[in-house]
Amino acid sequence: MRRLALAILSLYPTAWRERYRGEVEDLLRLRRLRPSDVADLLRGALDAQLHPQPRPVLQLAVPASGPVPVSAMVTKPAFGMVESASLSLSSRRSFLRRMLGAGVGLLSLEFLGGTVAFLWPGPGEGMGVEYSVGTLAEINGSFPNWALGEPMDFRPARAFLVNVPAATAMAMGEAGEVTDPTADQILALWRKCPHLGCMIPPACESRSRFQCYCHQSTYNILGEKLELGPASRGMDRFPVRIDDDGVVIIDTRELIKGPPKNVVTFRDPHPQGEGCA
Amino acid sequence: MSGDLGDLGRFAEPSLLILVSLSDKPRHGYAIMTDVEELSGTPLGPGTLYAALARLEARGLIEALLADDRRRPYRITAAGVQALRTQLVGIESVVRAGLTRLDGPADV
Numbered sequence: 001m002r003r004l005a006l007a008i009l010s011l012y013p014t015a016w017r018e019r020y021r022g023e024v025e026d027l028l029r030l031r032r033l034r035p036s037d038v039a040d041l042l043r044g045a046l047d048a049q050l051h052p053q054p055r056p057v058l059q060l061a062v063p064a065s066g067p068v069p070v071s072a073m074v075t076k077p078a079f080g081m082v083e084s085a086s087l088s089l090s091s092r093r094s095f096l097r098r099m100l101g102a103g104v105g106l107l108s109l110e111f112l113g114g115t116v117a118f119l120w121p122g123p124g125e126g127m128g129v130e131y132s133v134g135t136l137a138e139i140n141g142s143f144p145n146w147a148l149g150e151p152m153d154f155r156p157a158r159a160f161l162v163n164v165p166a167a168t169a170m171a172m173g174e175a176g177e178v179t180d181p182t183a184d185q186i187l188a189l190w191r192k193c194p195h196l197g198c199m200i201p202p203a204c205e206s207r208s209r210f211q212c213y214c215h216q217s218t219y220n221i222l223g224e225k226l227e228l229g230p231a232s233r234g235m236d237r238f239p240v241r242i243d244d245d246g247v248v249i250i251d252t253r254e255l256i257k258g259p260p261k262n263v264v265t266f267r268d269p270h271p272q273g274e275g276c277a
Numbered sequence: 278m279s280g281d282l283g284d285l286g287r288f289a290e291p292s293l294l295i296l297v298s299l300s301d302k303p304r305h306g307y308a309i310m311t312d313v314e315e316l317s318g319t320p321l322g323p324g325t326l327y328a329a330l331a332r333l334e335a336r337g338l339i340e341a342l343l344a345d346d347r348r349r350p351y352r353i354t355a356a357g358v359q360a361l362r363t364q365l366v367g368i369e370s371v372v373r374a375g376l377t378r379l380d381g382p383a384d385v
Binding site: 024025026031034036041044045047048 | 349
């Protein structure tokens with residue numbers, strides 16, 4: 001703590017240090033320092049840089065104690081005019097020093113600002129907006145196979161919209177039509193493969209599974225990772241809700257990580273260790 | 278030379294306390310610090326202390342005496358005494374008014 005406090009003294013302007021350094025060092029040695037003292041010294045350094053005080057002439061002898069008569073005061077140089085000649089000699093140097101300090105300070109501020117801005121929590125890993133897909137009626141109208149279980153490729157969010165009851169029925173090879181799933185029966189599976197980020201193609205018709213063309217990571221129709229392929233988890237997904245007007249909304253501001261490999265809530269009748277046939 | 282501490286901004290209060298501390302005898306930095314902390318009950322940081330000392334000195338309200346070793350004593354000047362008195366009288370009237378109103382008849 002003390003070493004830090006002493007180091008801060010070098011941040012004070014030269015004129016200040018010439019005048020006060022010795023006694024402040026002495027004071028810092030006498031005092032039991034607290035973190036607040038260090039902070040206070042820092043603020044003092046900033047103040048001394050921004051508001052340098054003109055230096056009065058030092059007394060050379062110890063005069064008799066007690067207040068000096070007013071007449072003695074008058075001979076003192078007026079405020080702001082102190083030692084102007086000797087100050088101007090050193091002022092170029094201290095100006096340069098101060099400018100250097102200001103430059104370094106500015107640079108570190110920029111660096112700090114950039115770092116903070118970079119690390120500031122952004123809108124998550126998703127694409128940062130809510131997408132309105134349309135009402136269920138609109139979806140069924142424009143993509144009739146959705147009610148039969150085929151995932152809909154919703155391009156703006158780069159996600160497959162999965163109608164869970166219909167899709168699982170289809171994967172089981174059963175016929176069934178579900179036109180009005182609830183919000184928690186709809187999945188928005190992000191098409192980016194959690195392995196290395198390849199774009200996962202639409203589910204294969206043969207087995208109703210997703211299989212990444214890069215390294216064959218294979219997922220069931222609910223985006224859960226099966227045995228085959230290097231991905232360590234299921235497909236990531238976005239929250240889905242249906243608003244008061246019945247519009248299905250994909251919220252890409254929040255990305256939900258896929259479940260771990262081999263944790264499945266649904267098994268289609270095909271061998272779990274295989275991909276698409 | 279300004280006899281008003283009001284233009285010292287956030288250093289006005291520490292400056293006043295420092296002047297009070299120096300009003301009986303000259304003291305060096307550490308002595309002022311401990312004295313002020315005792316007087317006011319709040320800690321006075323070294324940075325604030327010396328920022329205030331520099332201002333008071335620049336305004337001629339205090340002056341530095343010859344350093345005894347590294348400890349330089351500061352002494353209040355005549356102008357400092359005058360400024361302190363003005364300030365204290367001002368505060369006193371506020372204090373008195375406040376106490377009078379607090380103790381006065383509570384007219385609703």
